[in-house]
Amino acid sequence: MLLRDPIDFYFDFSSPYGYFAAERIDGLASRYERKVVWHPILLGVTFKVLGTAPLPSIPVKGPYSLRDIQRTARYLEVLYRPPSRFPIATQQAGRAFTWLADRSPDVARQFALAAFRAYFTEDRDLSDLGVVLAVAGGLGVDTDELSAALAGDELKARFKSDVEAAVARGVFGSPFFIVDGEPFWGSDRLPQLEKWLAEGGF
Amino acid sequence: MLLRDPIDFYFDFSSPYGYFAAERIDGLASRYERKVVWHPILLGVTFKVLGTAPLPSIPVKGPYSLRDIQRTARYLEVLYRPPSRFPIATQQAGRAFTWLADRSPDVARQFALAAFRAYFTEDRDLSDLGVVLAVAGGLGVDTDELSAALAGDELKARFKSDVEAAVARGVFGSPFFIVDGEPFWGSDRLPQLEKWLAEGGF
Numbered sequence: 001m002l003l004r005d006p007i008d009f010y011f012d013f014s015s016p017y018g019y020f021a022a023e024r025i026d027g028l029a030s031r032y033e034r035k036v037v038w039h040p041i042l043l044g045v046t047f048k049v050l051g052t053a054p055l056p057s058i059p060v061k062g063p064y065s066l067r068d069i070q071r072t073a074r075y076l077e078v079l080y081r082p083p084s085r086f087p088i089a090t091q092q093a094g095r096a097f098t099w100l101a102d103r104s105p106d107v108a109r110q111f112a113l114a115a116f117r118a119y120f121t122e123d124r125d126l127s128d129l130g131v132v133l134a135v136a137g138g139l140g141v142d143t144d145e146l147s148a149a150l151a152g153d154e155l156k157a158r159f160k161s162d163v164e165a166a167v168a169r170g171v172f173g174s175p176f177f178i179v180d181g182e183p184f185w186g187s188d189r190l191p192q193l194e195k196w197l198a199e200g201g202f
Numbered sequence: 203m204l205l206r207d208p209i210d211f212y213f214d215f216s217s218p219y220g221y222f223a224a225e226r227i228d229g230l231a232s233r234y235e236r237k238v239v240w241h242p243i244l245l246g247v248t249f250k251v252l253g254t255a256p257l258p259s260i261p262v263k264g265p266y267s268l269r270d271i272q273r274t275a276r277y278l279e280v281l282y283r284p285p286s287r288f289p290i291a292t293q294q295a296g297r298a299f300t301w302l303a304d305r306s307p308d309v310a311r312q313f314a315l316a317a318f319r320a321y322f323t324e325d326r327d328l329s330d331l332g333v334v335l336a337v338a339g340g341l342g343v344d345t346d347e348l349s350a351a352l353a354g355d356e357l358k359a360r361f362k363s364d365v366e367a368a369v370a371r372g373v374f375g376s377p378f379f380i381v382d383g384e385p386f387w388g389s390d391r392l393p394q395l396e397k398w399l400a401e402g403g404f
Binding site for chain 1: 254261263273277393
């Protein structure tokens with residue numbers, strides 16, 4: 001059996017396009033016998049590198065984007081309900097993912113999907129520690145242990161360094177994929193990514 | 203026969219993604235019995251509204267975009283050769299289009315495609331008045347007449363006001379489409395635009 005390199009998938013928990021990609025990437029990858037390594041990032045850090053700002057704050061492009069997000073959800077047939085607060089801080093969710101991934105990448109991925117759905121389909125405020133713990137608890141995670149880890153400095157430093165490593169690799173948006181060294185930015189690049197997997201590059 | 207509203211197609215002559223869309227939009231529209239009205243704009247004007255800058259000047263995202271442009275050309279099977287100078291000023295090409303469109307929308311569209319191809323497949327510098335006149339002359343246009351119009355203030359004012367009208371309508375990038383009041387930004391939105399035409403919205 002040929003062992004192919006996994007797909008690196010970078011996302012911010014506050015990114016609707018990241019959520020859309022999260023709902024699609026594992027299924028897409030499995031059709032080409034690829035695994036996916038999920039990496040939460042912080043768009044706030046990448047915005048500083050690019051000298052830009054969150055989409056909703058940009059004149060003209062902001063209002064367009066809010067419309068495009070809803071249309072893209074319908075196009076991709078992904079359930080989407082615009083959250084009351086958008087965007088939000090996602091450090092707690094990112095750190096929780098990192099802590100879970102060290103224990104079980106599979107549970108971490110389930111957590112990521114459940115967290116995305118809580119925020120983007122049920123309007124639960126994922127910047128709230130209680131919501132992060134409740135989502136993890138719903139998967140059978142020991143929330144006392146997770147809560148203690150989230151309160152400590154070690155996990156904070158670890159997640160910060162993971163985000164910096166992503167930025168150092170050239171990741172600047174959400175979703176962002178790296179496949180065999182080739183970078184793809186945006187949920188609208190999934191068709192190109194699929195062609196890349198099918199043909200081994202093009 | 204049902205008369206449907208035309209598709210408004212906005213583009214900057216210096217935009218590779220605008221060029222890709224220009225190679226595809228008429229064929230796509232005709233499959234749904236739609237006409238396309240072509241509108242050159244100036245991204246420099248929209249960048250001021252958004253507080254942004256040309257792609258190549260943006261850290262990290264700039265280098266990614268140069269790669270994405272070439273990959274997207276291969277994906278869409280559109281011939282593309284990165285120009286030596288990029289981006290360039292496109293006022294002369296935009297004004298020439300406007301002057302031609304007043305006389306024959308069909309010749310103007312032929313000019314737009316020929317100008318895009320001159321810049322993006324033959325590396326001819328479209329910011330140069332001589333190149334603009336040569337492209338128009340290749341279509342049988344009287345270049346003395348066009349040259350005189352380009353030297354006058356009337357055409358400059360007219361094109362400026364057309365670009366301002368586009369910005370006032372919410373156009374902020376290239377390519378940009380408006381179909382029955384619905385805005386689509388980016389060549390990567392052509393599949394959504396097609397679904398919109400096929401289903402009368404979605």
